[in-house]
Amino acid sequence: MAFGIFLNFEKLALSIIEDEINKMTNDIVNVFDDAVGEVDDEKFIYNLYHGCIAATFIVNLYETTLNTIIGRRLGCEENEIFKTSHDVKLQLICTMFHVDLSEIKSDNSYSYLRSMIRLRNDITHFKSNMITEGHYITTENKIPMGTSKDTLALQFTKDYIEKHYKGVLDLLELICKKCNLVLYKDCLVIDCDGRDSACEFVLTKDVYEERGR
Secondary structure, eight states: OOOOEEEOHHHHHHHHHHHHHHTOOSOOEEEOTTOOEEEOHHHHHHHHHHHHHHHHHHHHHHHHHHHHIIIIISOOOOHHHHTSOHHHHHHHHHHHTTOOHHHHHTSHHHHHHHHHHHHHHHHHTOOOOOOOSSSSOBTTOOOTTOOOSSOHHHHTSHHHHHHHHHHHHHHHHHHHHHTTEEEOTTSOSEEETTSOSOOSSEEEHHHHHHTTO
16 A cells, blocks of 8 residues: 655754754844944854855745645645745635635734745845945944845844744744644654654644544
């Protein structure tokens, strides 16, 4: 008898994000007597490295989860649907599960997602390498020609990335709850339905409640 084997990329993303966040620090600014904040280049580069990876995979986690809901829980096989934007995918999910989209977008967790998407887009579509004029990067400088509202000195700290990671997880939990689904973080990266059907990152409530029986 053949079993279904699943690659739960969301589970891998969780591990990557948490590992990168754990390597980050909050101490990247030197404050002098005149209260001018100077970003420490060496510490900033270290956090930039790990923060870029974490930010990219936080957005990846969100999109992959939406794809799992659309493909596995809604049974969609149309490739063109998977090529659409995050907003279209979320709207489709809400429509099919009869969920009020405004209730999702009005939740504070959605603002964390939008902030992280802006950061991911700014580093993925990096436009200019000229940050500022002067002797050093300050606490006021932002990604040049970027869309992010927050400064570089804030964005690439452990607390900032961790807060946004938690916010996106809360958003995914909210979406699943509204759709009568469950975010199953105990799945394996490579899982199989030979034991039971609780082998994916997003489950129906029935499958979740029957797991292990």
